[in-house]
């Protein structure tokens with residue numbers, strides 16, 4: 236008997252330890268709800284992937300105060316948003332009263348898209364466009380404060396060369412805007428020499444990105460990262476296990492505008508290896524951005540892989556509901572296309588409400604001062620602190636898109652309807668007098684990807700006014 240007593244005490248101690256350290260925190264989380272979302276991400280199992288519906292049901296927005304008032308909230312039903320501290324909500328209103336099954340809506344939108352794109356857009360009419368100067372005046376031309384920017388690897392020299400050749404022909408040989416090439420490795424002499432063959436008279440800068448702007452942050456839990464990457468890989472998320480791809484997405488999401496060599500510039504035009512420009516651009520696009528004070532320009536608008544951004548929207552709502560962060564939201568933001576759930580509802584279900592529609596960022600013309608601003612930057616810092624550029628595979632395109640939609644007025648976002656463009660496997664080919672080598676209205680080189688287009692959602696629900 237005497238022997239059993241200490242054993243019982245040990246058992247009691249063990250029970251207490253288990254209760255205090257394991258059971259109690261779970262109970263707190265259960266009753267409190269605030270950390271529920273974090274818990275979901277952490278306890279996510281491979282089985283969860285099998286049912287997108289199951290995943291959706293697990294999203295618990297109870298950490299947002301006031302969400303229980305959702306149905307009776309007239310402000311939400313009228314505006315599609317409520318913006319008060321600790322009670323930030325958004326709702327898709329379907330003001331255009333679109334009806335039909337997702338398949339029918341895809342079809343309707345595809346038809347509207349074809350019709351729209353088959354009309355010559357001309358050029359934007361909301362500014363006086365600046366034509367190229369004559370070659371003898373090029374040296375004294377008044378440029379906007381802008382650079383053409385490309386993050387690229389040494390081994391991609393031929394592929395970026397193709398892009399530059401086309402870009403020079405269609406736009407930059409007429410203006411000579413400077414290029415900035417960025418790389419996490421030092422550029423080789425071979426790379427530099429080859430690039431200078433393509434860039435004609437434009438100034439060129441080669442930048443080696445400092446490791447603190449590129450490397451994975453030290454707080455990332457590598458065990459967890461490995462586990463999550465494995466799950467994403469099993470679900471066919473492109474580049475899921477590629478560490479450098481995650482670095483690239485994080486860099487383009489929230490670091491590129493901090494590169495010291497880019498501080499002198501306000502505007503950037505991002506280009507990538509192996510892209511095509513189908514139309515001749517005969518006005519100064521940067522001066523257009525400047526004159527209209529636009530913050531972001533795009534050509535293609537499409538869905539993302541929902542599993543790669545499964546908690547990007549909930550985490551964003553969480554940020555907006557902290558402290559007085561709601562002050563960053565622009566009342567005239569483009570919230571509706573972010574939430575549109577008629578054309579591809581399975582996306583919204585898997586992401587806690589986000590349609591996954593985004594501006595395709597391999598082509599983008601933007602104002603770095605917007606990204607450097609307090610709103611975007613604090614939000615990015617919050618996103619970064621969740622570690623989900625690594626535990627998920629948040630892309631820079633959805634991050635930029637949500638950022639400009641929330642923090643900039645919708646009339647500061649511009650669809651470059653007159654610039655034809657290709658990055659495998661999607662294209663934008665408008666009917667213009669200079670369009671070459673593309674089929675007008677075609678959206679993808681693969682027929683089955685035509686349903687990935689969500690441009691009409693942006694146009695129908697958030698485009699401010701016609702500028703063409």
Ligand SMILES: Nc1nc2c(ncn2[C@@H]2O[C@H](COP(=O)(O)OP(=O)(O)OP(=O)(O)O)[C@@H](O)[C@H]2O)c(=O)[nH]1
Nearest residue numbers: 386387388391417418419420479480483507508597
């Ligand atoms: N220097 C450097 N550049 C990179 C790295 N990873 C990606 N990039 C560049 O970042 C841009 C985006 O990467 P991509 O591999 O094209 O990604 P993506 O467009 O999503 O995928 P693709 O369909 O393969 O083109 C490109 O300009 C790449 O050259 C990297 O590790 N180092």
Ligand SMILES: [Mg+2]
Nearest residue numbers: 507508597658
């Ligand atoms: Mg690419």
